Amino acid sequence: MRRSERLLYAANGVDLRVVDVALNDGGHVERPFIRTPPSAGAVVFHGGRVLLLWRHHLITDTWGWEIPLGEIGPDEEPEAAAARHVTELTGWRPGPLLPLIRIRPAGDVADCDHLIFVANQASPGTAPAGDEEGGRAEWLPMLHVQQLIDEQTITSATTSAALLHFLADLLRARPSH
16 A cells, blocks of 8 residues: 655656555565656557557666657546657557557556557548657557567567557457358
8 A cells, every 4th residue: 555655756748756655464565666647649540550650768878669659648538649659650540449458558667557549541631740759650560569578679568568469459350261
């Protein structure tokens, strides 16, 4: 049970906090964690391909594939935020979005929710706005997702969970012969 929580540092929408937790034996322990605003993103799938972003991760100085994902704005519905991020980051306008999965990608070390939607179509929009990661958007074969995870060109927990969940849904919907 939480006894107290205190803020250590806050910047750019991310809080570093410490929570004091009561243990079953009567003791207590302090646990640091990160709190971020909720984010929304989408798996955009069409014609056997999925729309992914090839992005540079500044902190780890690595490149990898990700689904479009970003912060939900104040008074913005998660579905609208997901559609906005797809369009801004990829230049594609997603078709109707349906809920796919809610992910808490970092367990006990972070308090962050990622609400992921799925679109089964997209239409070309304007050129992507560009971002500090300097990546590009591409349509990749959905059946290569597991290989990309194995090769560690997909390392994002949110992207992995969302794509594998979607792939499982596809396989479950396939009629057996």
